[in-house]
Amino acid sequence: MIDPTYRKKMVVVEGSYAVAHSAKVCRPNVISAYPITPQTHIVENLSQFMADGEIPNCEYINVEAEFSAISALIGASAVGARTYSATTSQGLLLMHEALFNTSGMRLPVVMTVANRAVSAPINIWNDHQDAIAQRDTGWIQLYVEDVQEACDTLPQLYKIAEDNDIMVPGMVCMDGFILSHVYEPVILLEQDLTDNFLPTFQPEDILDPEDPKTFGAFAAPDTYEEFRYLHEQAMQKALPKIESVAKEFEEIFGRYHGGLVDGYMLDDAEIVIMSMGSILGTIKDVVDEYRARGEKVGVLKVRSFRPFPKEQIREAIKNAHVVVILDKNISIGTNEGALFTETKSCLYNSKIRIPVVGYTVGHGGRDIRVEDIAKIIEETKKVIKSGIEVESQFLSLKEELL
Amino acid sequence: MSKNTPQTYITSGHSGCAGCCDAFAAKFALMGAGPNTIVVNPTGCLEVMSTPFPYSSWQVPWIHSLFENAGAVASGVEAALKALGKKDDIKVISIGGDGSTMDIGLGALSGAFERGHDFTYVCMDNEAYMNTGVQRSSGTPFDASTTTTPAGKVSFGNPRPKKNMPAIMVAHGSPYVATTSIGFPRDMIRKVKKATEIVGPTYIHSHAPCPTGWGFDTSKTLEIAKLAVETCLWPMYEMENGEITQVRKVKDPRPVEEYLRAQKRFKHLFTMEGGEEEIKKIQATADWNIKHFGLQ
Ligand SMILES: Cc1ncc(C[n+]2csc(CCOP(=O)(O)OP(=O)(O)O)c2C)c(N)n1
Ligand code: SF4
Numbered sequence: 001m002i003d004p005t006y007r008k009k010m011v012v013v014e015g016s017y018a019v020a021h022s023a024k025v026c027r028p029n030v031i032s033a034y035p036i037t038p039q040t041h042i043v044e045n046l047s048q049f050m051a052d053g054e055i056p057n058c059e060y061i062n063v064e065a066e067f068s069a070i071s072a073l074i075g076a077s078a079v080g081a082r083t084y085s086a087t088t089s090q091g092l093l094l095m096h097e098a099l100f101n102t103s104g105m106r107l108p109v110v111m112t113v114a115n116r117a118v119s120a121p122i123n124i125w126n127d128h129q130d131a132i133a134q135r136d137t138g139w140i141q142l143y144v145e146d147v148q149e150a151c152d153t154l155p156q157l158y159k160i161a162e163d164n165d166i167m168v169p170g171m172v173c174m175d176g177f178i179l180s181h182v183y184e185p186v187i188l189l190e191q192d193l194t195d196n197f198l199p200t201f202q203p204e205d206i207l208d209p210e211d212p213k214t215f216g217a218f219a220a221p222d223t224y225e226e227f228r229y230l231h232e233q234a235m236q237k238a239l240p241k242i243e244s245v246a247k248e249f250e251e252i253f254g255r256y257h258g259g260l261v262d263g264y265m266l267d268d269a270e271i272v273i274m275s276m277g278s279i280l281g282t283i284k285d286v287v288d289e290y291r292a293r294g295e296k297v298g299v300l301k302v303r304s305f306r307p308f309p310k311e312q313i314r315e316a317i318k319n320a321h322v323v324v325i326l327d328k329n330i331s332i333g334t335n336e337g338a339l340f341t342e343t344k345s346c347l348y349n350s351k352i353r354i355p356v357v358g359y360t361v362g363h364g365g366r367d368i369r370v371e372d373i374a375k376i377i378e379e380t381k382k383v384i385k386s387g388i389e390v391e392s393q394f395l396s397l398k399e400e401l402l
Numbered sequence: 403m404s405k406n407t408p409q410t411y412i413t414s415g416h417s418g419c420a421g422c423c424d425a426f427a428a429k430f431a432l433m434g435a436g437p438n439t440i441v442v443n444p445t446g447c448l449e450v451m452s453t454p455f456p457y458s459s460w461q462v463p464w465i466h467s468l469f470e471n472a473g474a475v476a477s478g479v480e481a482a483l484k485a486l487g488k489k490d491d492i493k494v495i496s497i498g499g500d501g502s503t504m505d506i507g508l509g510a511l512s513g514a515f516e517r518g519h520d521f522t523y524v525c526m527d528n529e530a531y532m533n534t535g536v537q538r539s540s541g542t543p544f545d546a547s548t549t550t551t552p553a554g555k556v557s558f559g560n561p562r563p564k565k566n567m568p569a570i571m572v573a574h575g576s577p578y579v580a581t582t583s584i585g586f587p588r589d590m591i592r593k594v595k596k597a598t599e600i601v602g603p604t605y606i607h608s609h610a611p612c613p614t615g616w617g618f619d620t621s622k623t624l625e626i627a628k629l630a631v632e633t634c635l636w637p638m639y640e641m642e643n644g645e646i647t648q649v650r651k652v653k654d655p656r657p658v659e660e661y662l663r664a665q666k667r668f669k670h671l672f673t674m675e676g677g678e679e680e681i682k683k684i685q686a687t688a689d690w691n692i693k694h695f696g697l698q
Contacts, residue, residue, distance in 0.1 A: 057486070059484050061481050074471075077482075078465050205442045209491075213463055215463075
């Protein structure tokens with residue numbers, strides 16, 4: 001049951017509008033973006049806010065391409081501006097080189113990624129391949145389950161990224177169309193509460209003629225490695241920060257979506273289903289049915305993919321009899337999705353010896369239905385009895401197309 | 403230079419080659435722009451030689467991001483200064499090589515100029531990609547030998563003339579576009595100063611002979627630069643709102659041969675069969691410049 005006072009605050013708006021509103025109340029100083037489906041409505045809504053004078057002390061740069069969108073934010077962030085962008089798919093891929101550069105210079109740019117499949121073949125619908133392809137760019141990546149979480153995670157991410165001990169950029173990854181174009185009841189972030197939660201951006205180092213500093217220097221082998229180490233250290237510091245910021249957010253706004261991970265019916269679960277993003281809603285519905293029948297099935301939502309919460313994952317699944325991981329992406333050449341590979345890798349040197357199987361699903365927006373999840377659970381049950389026969393596989397391929 | 407000479411804000415001690423054109427270009431650009439300046443520098447010789455961590459030659463705030471995004475980074479710097487209420491006091495200049503400016507970074511630069519950001523872009527044109535070892539750029543002149551357009555049994559070197567970059571920038575509606583040369587420091591300093599004082603996106607294209615890439619003695623950088631102007635291969639002019647408003651006259655133009663002979667990159671024109679004809683084509687370019695820009 002939703003608390004009636006809470007319900008009163010809810011409005012039914014498009015996901016993109018709600019996200020744009022969140023970006024607005026975070027008080028960005030520079031926004032720069034380039035339209036691409038299904039991110040477009042976010043930037044259009046922000047443009048309208050600008051046109052209506054609703055974002056004070058902010059410049060909106062209508063760039064000629066995503067590469068310039070992220071590059072402009074590199075410059076702006078280095079001057080000390082809070083910056084925002086949104087993109088997806090080809091746009092995110094076009095940013096690739098500059099993503100490394102943003103994080104390497106430790107500029108806490110924040111971006112929403114409305115996840116979409118990548119070309120070729122061209123496809124505008126949702127999967128996670130675009131963001132997963134950026135996993136090694138040194139950005140924080142938080143995957144969200146619903147529109148409310150997409151909204152609420154933005155100010156959280158600013159707070160994490162702009163922490164002077166961290167200073168790493170980040171993306172909020174939300175499923176394209178499924179969350180960006182859905183109309184859902186949400187609570188739009190209140191300006192006063194957001195101001196209480198999110199302090200102004202006060203970086204220690206900026207481009208300022210009063211105190212000239214060099215950004216983006218040349219580092220030879222005698223110094224480069226330490227930059228990489230310190231970047232990794234910053235990501236490690238982000239792990240507890242992601243947890244604590246989620247709790248601080250809950251204290252002020254009354255909503256909690258999980259920290260690094262979030263369990264559902266997990267405590268005594270024998271079968272654990274792990275995944276990221278909006279598919280978790282469907283999974284939880286199916287799990288409810290299994291629980292109603294007394295079957296011990298639980299869900300582990302992975303919210304933070306970068307930094308990767310190894311310890312929290314080990315802890316969450318240590319008592320399971322089998323774990324099944326659903327990935328909306330594939331690393332071609334491994335027949336595995338990224339979450340599957342990484343979860344297995346984080347178990348190897350631990351004492352946890354449970355079978356882990358993977359499914360790579362929902363590519364290019366293919367629907368994943370309740371029946372599909374049930375089928376996966378049934379197949380996974382067999383693994384407990386007879387061991388792993390197929391380690392990782394595509395779900396329901398159409399034979400006639402192969 | 404006299405004691406009225408403006409101060410520069412780049413220190414010595416960088417690791418550029420002796421007689422480096424890029425070092426001159428940066429020095430003169432900063433003498434024009436002054437201390438209240440943020441510099442955006444794309445990848446290239448200048449960036450690499452001036453910032454070996456933990457050292458830096460820059461006495462003004464400086465940022466390098468990538469090879470192809472200086473126009474966009476400068477846009478962001480300018481926009482952020484505006485949003486934070488600091489733009490009135492601080493100038494933004496970008497200093498990039500011909501490769502980053504005319505080839506890989508042209509899209510970002512075009513975007514920045516079309517949007518009308520208030521900054522000055524200085525191209526230091528050493529007519530090839532020097533940082534990666536003298537490969538052709540679209541600023542490489544006709545018949546120059548580079549490592550990707552080498553002269554050979556059936557080639558006189560680069561088969562194409564230089565891209566007319568100033569014209570492209572004028573076409574963006576820039577209020578001020580000027581060519582200059584590091585061989586004429588006072589001219590360059592004056593033009594950069596003027597450009598940074600004009601509101602809107604302004605562009606300075608500075609000719610910058612590179613001893614290493616072009617093959618001449620390290621003491622001759624400024625001499626060769628002057629020779630390019632005196633042979634009329636490098637016309638110096640200012641354009642304001644699309645009109646030519648000033649041209650540096652050349653009283654007695656010298657034959658292009660003098661300029662070509664002084665550099666290894668054109669050496670083949672003097673040894674290969676048919677070289678004479680090629681030199682005539684280059685002379686024709688100089689003659690066209692004389693007429694077109696009214697250099698005499
Ligand atoms: C995307 C990308 N491609 C290639 C390079 C390699 N690269 C670095 S500097 C450079 C050439 C620089 O030439 P120019 O801009 O003319 O400057 P110069 O060094 O001659 O002053 C190249 C090709 C790079 N850094 N990034
Ligand atoms: S190669 Fe040319 S531009 Fe590069 S450092 Fe040497 S002299 Fe300067």
